[in-house]
Amino acid sequence: xxxxxxxxxxxxxxxxxxxxxxxxxxxxxxxxxxxxxxxxxxxxxxxxxxxxxxxxxxxxxxxxxxxxxxxxxxxxxxxxxxxxxxxxxxxxxxxxxxxxxxxxxxxxxxxxxxxxxxxxxxxxxxxxxxxxxxxxxxxxxxxxxxxxxxxxxxxxxxxxxxxxxxxxxxxxxxxxxxxxxxxxxxxxxxxxxxxxxxxxxxxxxxxxxxxxxxxxxxxxxxxxxxxxxxxxxxxxxxxxxxxxxxxxxxxxxxxxxxxxxxxxxxxxxxxxxxxxxxxxxxxxxxxxxxxxxxxxxxxxxxxxxxxxxxxxxxxxxxxxxxxxxxxxxxxxxxxxxxxxxxxxxxxxxxxxxxxxxxxxxxxxxxxxxxxxxxxxxxxxxxxxxxxxxxxxxxxxxxxxxxxxxxxxxxxxxxxxxxxxxxxxxxxxxxxxxxxxxxxxxxxxxxxxxxxxxxxxxxxxxxxxxxxxxxxxxxxxxxxxxxxxxxxxxxxxxxxxxxxxxxxxxxxxxxxxxxxxxxxxxxxxxxxxxxxxxxxxxxxxxxxxxxxxxxxxxxxxxxxxxxxx
Amino acid sequence: xxxxxxxxxxxxxxxxxxxxxxxxxxxxxxxxxxxxxxxxxxxxxxxxxxxxxxxxxxxxxxxxxxxxxxxxxxxxxxxxxxxxxxxxxxxxxxxxx
Numbered sequence: 001x002x003x004x005x006x007x008x009x010x011x012x013x014x015x016x017x018x019x020x021x022x023x024x025x026x027x028x029x030x031x032x033x034x035x036x037x038x039x040x041x042x043x044x045x046x047x048x049x050x051x052x053x054x055x056x057x058x059x060x061x062x063x064x065x066x067x068x069x070x071x072x073x074x075x076x077x078x079x080x081x082x083x084x085x086x087x088x089x090x091x092x093x094x095x096x097x098x099x100x101x102x103x104x105x106x107x108x109x110x111x112x113x114x115x116x117x118x119x120x121x122x123x124x125x126x127x128x129x130x131x132x133x134x135x136x137x138x139x140x141x142x143x144x145x146x147x148x149x150x151x152x153x154x155x156x157x158x159x160x161x162x163x164x165x166x167x168x169x170x171x172x173x174x175x176x177x178x179x180x181x182x183x184x185x186x187x188x189x190x191x192x193x194x195x196x197x198x199x200x201x202x203x204x205x206x207x208x209x210x211x212x213x214x215x216x217x218x219x220x221x222x223x224x225x226x227x228x229x230x231x232x233x234x235x236x237x238x239x240x241x242x243x244x245x246x247x248x249x250x251x252x253x254x255x256x257x258x259x260x261x262x263x264x265x266x267x268x269x270x271x272x273x274x275x276x277x278x279x280x281x282x283x284x285x286x287x288x289x290x291x292x293x294x295x296x297x298x299x300x301x302x303x304x305x306x307x308x309x310x311x312x313x314x315x316x317x318x319x320x321x322x323x324x325x326x327x328x329x330x331x332x333x334x335x336x337x338x339x340x341x342x343x344x345x346x347x348x349x350x351x352x353x354x355x356x357x358x359x360x361x362x363x364x365x366x367x368x369x370x371x372x373x374x375x376x377x378x379x380x381x382x383x384x385x386x387x388x389x390x391x392x393x394x395x396x397x398x399x400x401x402x403x404x405x406x407x408x409x410x411x412x413x414x415x416x417x418x419x420x421x422x423x424x425x426x427x428x429x430x431x432x433x434x435x436x437x438x439x440x441x442x443x444x445x446x447x448x449x450x451x452x453x454x455x456x457x458x459x460x461x462x463x464x465x466x467x468x469x470x471x472x473x474x475x476x477x478x479x480x481x482x483x484x485x486x487x488x489x490x491x492x493x494x495x496x497x498x499x500x501x502x503x504x505x506x507x508x509x510x511x512x513x514x515x516x517x518x519x520x521x522x523x524x525x526x527x528x529x530x531x532x533x534x535x536x537x538x539x540x541x542x543x544x545x546x547x548x549x550x551x552x553x554x555x556x557x558x559x560x561x562x563x564x
Numbered sequence: 565x566x567x568x569x570x571x572x573x574x575x576x577x578x579x580x581x582x583x584x585x586x587x588x589x590x591x592x593x594x595x596x597x598x599x600x601x602x603x604x605x606x607x608x609x610x611x612x613x614x615x616x617x618x619x620x621x622x623x624x625x626x627x628x629x630x631x632x633x634x635x636x637x638x639x640x641x642x643x644x645x646x647x648x649x650x651x652x653x654x655x656x657x658x659x660x661x
Contacts, residue, residue, distance in 0.1 A: 434585040435565070438610075456610050456641045459583075463612045467584045513650025517624060522617030525649050529613060532648040 014152050017045045018159065025163035034167045035066060038135065038160040045156050046120065046149055048137035053124070054083050055133040055164070063087060063134060081105055083134045086121040090131065092153060093121040096144040118144040122153050124161035132161045132168075183242055187212060190220065190245035193252050199225045201295050203419050206230065207387035210412040211358075211395070218244025218286070219356050219410030220252050224259065228292055231259050232300075234307060234354040234414050235288040238329075243284060251276060251286050251330060265292050269303040269327075270338055276331030285329040289354050289414075293346070298418060300344040300352055305330040307354075309372055310342075313379045315349025315420060316449060318488035318555070320376040348421035348448060349486050351383045351390070358411035362398050365405050370398055384487045387415040421448040421486035426479040429470050429497075434463060437482065448486045454554045457533035458491060464526035465550050468505045469497045490555030493534075497548045502541040506531075506550065568593045574600060575636075579607035582615030590615065594622040599631040606637025606660055616649060623654060634658065 021041030025034070039051040054063040056078065063083050065074040078087045082103045086093050098104040098116045109116055117139050124132040135157060140149065191212065198207055208221040218237030223230060235251055237244035254275060258268035269290055276286065289310060291302030304310060306329035309322040326339050344352055355375060362370040378397055382390050391413050398411070425440045427433045438459055445455050462482065469480050478498040485492040510531070511524040531537055534552040541548050566586040571577040576597060582590055603619075605611075623633045636658040638646065643659065646652045 431584050434583050438581065438583075453641070457644075459610060460612055460645070463583055463614075467612075467614070511649070513648075514653075515650075517620075517627065517654050520620060520650075520654065522613055522620055525616055526613035529645060529648050533644070 014045065018152070018155055021045060021156070022159050025159060031164075031167050031171060032066065034164060038164065041160065042135060042137045042153070042156060046137050046145065046153055047141045048120070048145075049139035049141065050114075051135065051137040053133055053135050053160075053164075056087060056124075056131045058131075082119070082121050083136065086123050086134045087131060090123045090125060092123075092150050094145050094150055095119045095121070120145040120149065120153055122150075122157045124157050124164060126161045126165040127158075130165075132164050135160060183245075186242040186245040190218070190249050193249055194221060195223050199223050199230065201225070201230050201293070203295055204230075204293070205387045205417045205419065206232070206415070207391055208234075208412070208414040209391050209395070210410060211407070212410050213358070213407045218248045219358065219412040220248040221354075221412055221414045222252055222255065223414070224256060226259050226292075227262075228259075228264070229294040230292070231255070232291040232293060232302075232354070232414060232416060233288065234356065234412060235286050235330075236307065236356045236358075236410065236412070237286040238284055243281070247276075247280060247284055247286050247331070250279070251288060255290065265290065265301055265303060265341055266338055269305070269330075270335050273305065273327075273330045274334045277334045280331040285332040287325075287329045291352075291354075293416060298346040300346050300416065301341050302344070303327060303338070303341050306332075307356075309360075311353040311355075311372070311376065311379065312344050313351040313353065313376075313383050313488070314347065315351075315383065315486055315488050316347055318380055320379060322372065346416075346418040348418055349384060349488070350418050351379060351387075352416040353379055354414040354416075355394075356410060356412040358407070358409040359394065359398055359413065361409070362402055362407070362411070363405060364401055365403055370401050374401070380488055383417070384420055384485070384492065387417050390417075391415055420492075422483060423447075424481060424483045426481050427466070428479050429473055431467060431470055434466070437462060437466065440482065441484065444484045445491070448491075450486065450491050451489075451556050454490055454556060458493060458554045461530040461534045461537075461552055461554070462493065462495065464530045465495050465505065468503075468526070469495070469500075469548075472503050473497055473500050487553060488555065490553060492551070492553050494549055494551045499546050500548050501546075502543070502548065504539040504541070506537050506539045566590060570597075571604065575602045575604055577604045577607065579609075581610040582608060582618070583610065583612045584614035587614040587618050591618045591621065594618060595625075597622070598626070598629060600634065601626065601631065602634045602636050604636050605642060606639070608639075608642065611642060611645060613649075616645070616651065619651070620654070632656070 021044060024037050024041060035053050038053050042048060042051045052065060054065050057064050061078045062075045063078050076084065078084055082093055085103060095101045096118045098119050099106065120137045122135050124135055126132050194210055195208060206223055208223055210219050210221060220235045222233035233252065233255055235248045237247035251272060254272045255268060258272060287306035289302060289304045289307040291300055293300045304325040305327045306325050308325045312321045323342055326342055353375060359370060360372060374397060375394060378394050382393055394413060423444045427437055441459055441462065442455060445452060466480060481496040483494040505527050508524060508527045511528040534554045537552045539550050566580040566582055566589060568576065568578045568590050619633065626632050634656045637660045638657050639660050646657060
């Protein structure tokens with residue numbers, strides 16, 4: 001202790017002064033206050049009349065002097081004058097008589113009327129050895145700066161450097177946090193514009209969902225009932241950060257206003273495009289599907305600015321048609337000419353799938369994209385299910401496909417399904433109602449254009465299951481309900497028997513069809529054949545309601561035939 | 565509906581739908597035939613397992629009397645049913661022309 005104290009020759013009062021300013025230096029969190037504190041500390045400890053701090057801008061290799069508020073900072077190369085020499089040498093420069101030193105620039109004195117006698121210039125170096133800036137103190141009270149002052153200044157400079165560096169890092173952190181908060185806020189605004197609940201459209205099931213990526217992305221969707229029908233919007237703005245969130249929010253607001261004012265589709269599309277072209281930055285645009293669904297005529301007319309593919313699943317054929325966009329992305333440039341819109345003819349059970357590239361271009365760890373084919377396959381298999389379920393299935397499949405690969409872009413789906421064609425009939429539990437039953441199925445096939453070749457196997461299965469219910473159900477009891485629904489490429493059948501004991505005919509064993517004729521009997525052939533003629537034969541019993549329901553499907557797809 | 569009638573030359577013509585509701589009617593007609601009988605099913609739109617039961621019972625009876633039941637004019641759908649039920653092994657089947 002003694003040795004160190006003597007070597008530094010710091011008086012106890014000097015140490016106290018440094019400790020005092022160290023406390024003051026611990027307080028400020030902004031650079032302006034901190035600079036003032038550092039200058040004050042230097043003046044106080046070194047008994048100097050004036051002081052200033054130049055900050056080092058490593059990026060430009062310049063020294064920067066912040067001056068009074070309102071004026072722009074003074075910048076000098078980090079090699080010029082006394083401060084430059086100090087920054088270069090990283091050593092204290094003690095000039096007892098400035099006017100005798102060639103490096104001194106007397107112009108400042110002439111302008112301010114102040115007379116600089118002596119000057120101490122010292123580097124501010126932080127604990128990691130990096131140059132933070134250069135401090136200058138002028139005119140020691142009652143003399144010039146001596147070797148003791150230099151020692152004191154060095155001790156003080158280390159404190160000041162660390163304090164300044166702390167403030168600079170804090171400011172950088174605050175700036176980062178501010179950016180993050182702004183981004184979060186913009187995302188919140190973007191998400192808050194999404195419909196909170198799905199509109200009820202008679203005869204339709206519409207569902208939208210958007211899963212934002214963590215940092216970037218600008219997806220939106222809208223489902224807005226208007227007098228002209230349901231306005232359906234799916235948008236995806238380019239870019240990263242806050243801008244895309246703002247772009248799509250802007251577009252959505254414009255579209256809502258346009259349709260509220262009664263604009264038709266081409267007018268709304270054209271004007272929103274031109275307005276976005278005028279207001280968005282040159283490198284920004286929004287890909288957007290804008291459609292109007294008329295639930296009375298079942299026409300779903302759309303324009304798409306760069307948003308595609310637009311998938312249309314036909315329930316009747318099971319085919320998925322992929323439509324390209326009708327135009328370039330919105331806001332890219334004003335529209336000189338608009339190509340005609342496209343109209344989807346929504347037949348019973350049809351599904352329109354509007355999905356952003358966050359799904360199609362989701363990459364697995366091997367770099368393979370999810371693609372259109374996978375979406376189509378799920379749509380074909382589950383297009384008759386509620387749209388919320390179909391969306392969940394697609395999202396789950398994307399997640400499984402990704403095998404943990406992070407979501408890089410917003411993922412948004414809007415699914416629009418026309419209710420499948422259905423018919424429900426009730427039939428007395430007697431065999432002589434079979435003609436009425438067959439008339440019912442024949443009428444349904446004709447009304448909904450189901451392939452006539454499927455009628456016989458469907459009738460066969462219905463007859464077998466129905467006569468089973470007649471044989472084993474409660475005689476004279478309730479009627480049996482037959483419900484038919486049009487599905488992709490065929491028909492879905494449900495037979496419901498009420499107030500019965502559980503009896504599952506679908507578990508009956510196959511008939512042995514290889515026996516010689518003497519041993520053959522017609523028993524068991526009905527279910528045996530039903531299993532082979534239709535698909536997905538399934539029995540459910542609900543004990544609370546004493547209700548037995550048998551369902552099956554029949555489609556023209558030969559690969560889907562159930563049984564052997 | 566179902567019609568079943570004799571067409572001469574040991575041919576019986578059946579038309580319409582042979583379902584559980586019509587099985588008894590068809591059985592009543594076929595119980596009266598004998599020898600080798602060709603059943604023309606070209607006009608048969610539909611057959612259920614009840615109808616198959618009628619054919620099986622008739623075949624067993626005719627085979628016992630050294631006769632048999634042949635099926636002519638079998639449509640693809642009926643053929644599916646005969647194959648799935650193994651009836652193609654029990655009957656001579658002549659496809660629809």
